[in-house]
Amino acid sequence: MDLFADQEADHLFAAQPLAARMRPKKLSEFVGQQHILGEGKLLRRLIASGRVGSILLHGPPGTGKTTLAHLIASEQNSELVTLNAISSGVKDVxxxxxKARDRVSAGDPRPLLFIDEIHRFNKSQQDALLADVESGIISLIGATTSNPYFAVNAALISRSQLFGLEPVSVDDMRTLLRRAITDRVCG
Structure with missing residues (x-):
């Protein structure tokens, strides 16, 4: 073991932007979006049951779509494969x-495929997902800042549950700021 590994890891952690350092590690640490994550709400129940199928998260930037995708994978002990629609093409998909088909056929759990900016995929890129979403080879988590009814093809929408994220409230921002103030690197 490298004697400096812990120190190097601390330096890398400290170099991250505050938002990355403060990103929750567990769903219980996630702040806000109680209309979809509060007690008894559908997304909370799906996550708790381990039965999150394909979902589309839509809302303004900075509302927690990417963080929520990571937390869902963590809570379900699933592999999260991430693609960004801006830099990925049909070949990547x-x-x-x-790989997901190989894993599932070998008896492994189906992975979660997170596609950030899914609205940037064109129709053929979105269509490439359909068969494997429909057959359950992958669970798709798409994130978009656009209205999904205009930006995502109808076939993917019909195979997914939509969850709208709202801007972070003032009270939730206060909670997040209190956490940041007590951060070991900043505080």
Missing amino acids: REVLA
Whole structure:
């Protein structure tokens, strides 16, 4: 073991932006979005039951879509495969889907495929997902800042549950600021 590994890890952690350092590690640490994550709400129940299928998260930037995708994977002990629609193409999608098919056929749990900015995928890129979403090879978590009814094709919408995220409230922002103030690197 490298004598400096812990110190290097601390330095890398400290170099991250505050938002990355403060990102929750457990769903119980997630602040806000009580309309979909509060006690008894659908998304909370799906996560608790381990039965999150394909979902589309839509809302303004900075509302927790990416963080929520990571937390869902963590809570379900699932592998999270991430693609960004801005820099990924059909070839990337097909490679991820082929690996997922291999994993599922070997008896492993289906992975979660998180596609950030899914509205940037064109119709053929979105269509490439359909068969594996429909057959349950992957669970898709798409994130978009656009209205999904205009930006995501109808076939994907019909195979997904939609959850709208709202801007962070003033009270939730206060909670987050209190956490940041007590952060070991900043505080």
